[in-house]
Amino acid sequence: MNGRIIAGRYELSTVIGQGGMGQVWTAYDQRLDRRVAVKLLRPDRMAAATAADEMRRRFVRECRVTAQVDHPGLVTVHDAGSEDDDLYLVMQYVKGADLADHLAEHDPYPWPWAVAVAAQLCAVLSAVHAVPIVHRDLKPRNVMVKPEGTVTVLDLGVASVLDTDTTRLTHTGSPIGSPAYMAPEQAMGGAVGPYTDLYALGVLLHELLSGNVPFVGSTVLGVLHRHLYEPPLPVRQLRQDIPEPLEALVLRLLAKDPQHRPSSAQEVYEALAPLLPAHGGVPSGPLDPTRPFLRPHAPWPDRATTPPVAQPTPAQTQPDVAGAVDEVKQLLGEGRITQAVDILGGILPAAAAQHGERSPVVRILRKQYAATLLDDGQYRRALPELRRLADDRAAESGLADPQALQFRYDAAQCLEQLGEPAAALAEYRGLLPYYENQYGTGVATATDATARAFDIRHRIANLLLAMGDHAAAHAQLQSLLYDAERTYGPYHPLPAELRRALDRHQRMRDV
Template sequence: MTGGRLIAGRYELTEPLGKGAMGQVWGGRDLGLGGRHIAVKLMHSGQMASLSGTADLEELRRRFERECQVTARIDHPGLVTVYDAGRDDDELFLVMQRVEGSDLGDHLAEHEHYPWQWSAAVAAQMCAALVAVHAVPVIHRDLKPGNAIVRPDGRVIILDLGIAAVASVGDTTRLTRTGALIGTPVYMAPEQAIGDSPVGPAADLYALGVLLYELLTGRLPFEAPEASGLLYKKLHELPVPVRHISPEVPEALATLVARLLDKEPTARPADAYEVYSLLAPLLPRPYDQAHSQPSLPTDPTRPFREPMAPWPVPRGVAPPPVTASGFGPPPVIDLPGTLEEVRGLLAAGRYTQVADLLGRALPAAVAEHGDPSPVVRTLRKQFAATLVDTAQYARALPEIRRLIQDLTAERGPYDPVVTQLRQDESLCLRHLSG
């Protein structure tokens, strides 16, 4: 598919933003509202049917539209706003607010020392949104770093309620059948992975616990090369305590993470509101001069420190990076600034310039940080994706293979990112051999 396609006579697709098992996400413009920037998720009916166990595609489409109506009723600043939903030939589409920022995985990679205060602020913001989601009641079912965006002003936005299971019983029905493994195994609660009963809000709290553990320690609580081995560890082993890895983390925060990761749903906190109340004492207070610090782009503590304040950093001015001891000298490669420039070029459809910019930045980042650095990996991922999107398969292939090698060694061959990279590798080989 190429940019320029028109959906429902008004939504123009301009550039790909991402893809996964459920479909593709495109950036676009709403021509009916003066070209407002939007994100459009396209899901093929056949793929949805295979995941839902529904043979009747017409019934599947009706159920999809009903669920979109339910999720669209959730009004919270920590959630993406849903504008429209419908069908276009064999594809279902969801039109959403386009959110600029870094996904949580990239945000962690961009800041090699991730302060525990940031981790608590991210989790608290996500809890506030989950309270609204669970009140509908809806279960997200797929909380993970790729489904959360940290905006430049520090606000955290949860994405992808499109595969959420509607828990109410009135005029709505579940799109995903009981037992379907909808979600990402690494972040999936044990009861959700087993799939022998409907999941509840406690499954989202478990995923939040995995996210919080990862932010605090830089690693996952459980890892295994296969999903079955991962599930066994979740059911029969305990993760390394947070403070054994990161001793600077407050005891209260480490204890909360352990409760969120409990194997038994009933042993976890009662709801997202309770989790927020436990995080609240660890959050900065508004305008507390004793703990004030310069505002940084994507600092998730800022909404608590300076609520409703305008963003103070002029566009194009890169602030100093966060280091273990506070603020350090500017790096040779300003990763947030580079990624911001990349996003602007992508929005303008200037893909060749994106590839050139990343091609220059990557060697300099390798020289400064070394190949294993998260900074280098973030740039390499964006560089490879841009080369694939611009059909530069010969240049993309070595970057993809390097990522596959590194990520397979760290996460195992069945990690969803590795799986996607394998698909991109196959795409490149097909084009190069043809």
């Protein structure tokens, strides 16, 4: 028993997991009289001291974004915040066994079980990617098999906050994830997307079917090198009872080039569907992952059912544009971004009808709406708003207008986060000349333009890595390093980061 109380209500009990970044505890929620799981993280172990405060802010934001995903296969986030030196994440307490232990207890793992687990994970990933969020650390330890056979994915909020993207917390080129399950583009520090999670799903499925991950090694670098350059062993060479279509699907998921993998989790599910067990069979016992398919929605024995609680419907009110603007300002000041997004999205049509689409008040509202969507991580909704703002501004003030360029840059970031590397790459390449060639013509100051140009070139390199073009990415990084050293000197953080990335790429090729 620990006895420490977090946030005045969560009494820590027993450690159930521990790693380099923190601990997971069972805990007791004194206010609601229920058992929960509490994850404690130490920002000073994950980032420089100067970034600790930023990490706390981003952590709460990412947990809020994670809470938007509504799927029974994803662990429910109850609360998040910081206390003393710790970040805390309060989650649903999930009974059962993690998938790594489940696999260890059933050797060999029945291939219909593997298919059932993978199909359930596809349903979760499809919901997660629609937000969009990329898990980045899908592995058996982050998957729980519950007594009724359903699987629950853990650590989504934490994986999101430990992102490799420069808009988030870690340095670009510093891969986050577990090496055994890491996609080639992630290992190289490139841009990640839904395709990255699909690769990890392929590793996980290979492990369930064969008893081991496809690539092992005595060092982390050796494992990452094999992800990049060695083909996986087809699973039927290890187990002949595995159906050929299942082996073919695993090999597609493990393709080095993301463009050669299935296009979505939905496509993977459709490939798995013919291999799922038919309805009406009898589960073999507790923690049987085929149960949801054999007897979908069947009552669990000895478990009382609870009727759903009806949710109140908010009263309909007449739109008050001025009042809504004041409320949005207050909500943003309090950090309640999701509520501000809902109000802005609801008030925009009324404001346009009342003041006109091109009126200053509507333009300000639309700009605030796009910025708030972006800050809330709702990239799919932000993208069309940003494109509209960019087109309208460029039509009035020209393509080189600084605000029009900023809208395009933000739209490119959305494309990157949505897992559309080719479209993001094209947008960044279209933007780059304005920052490289138009110093002093209204784009920005020379210093700002140079910083933005370097940032775009860095993003282009990461996207090239994500698309499997390692040679072009390497050349891009070398060119950027040369220019960054001439501009900032060799000891600036950007050249130092680029040298680390190039050194890692070289070592992976030389292993």
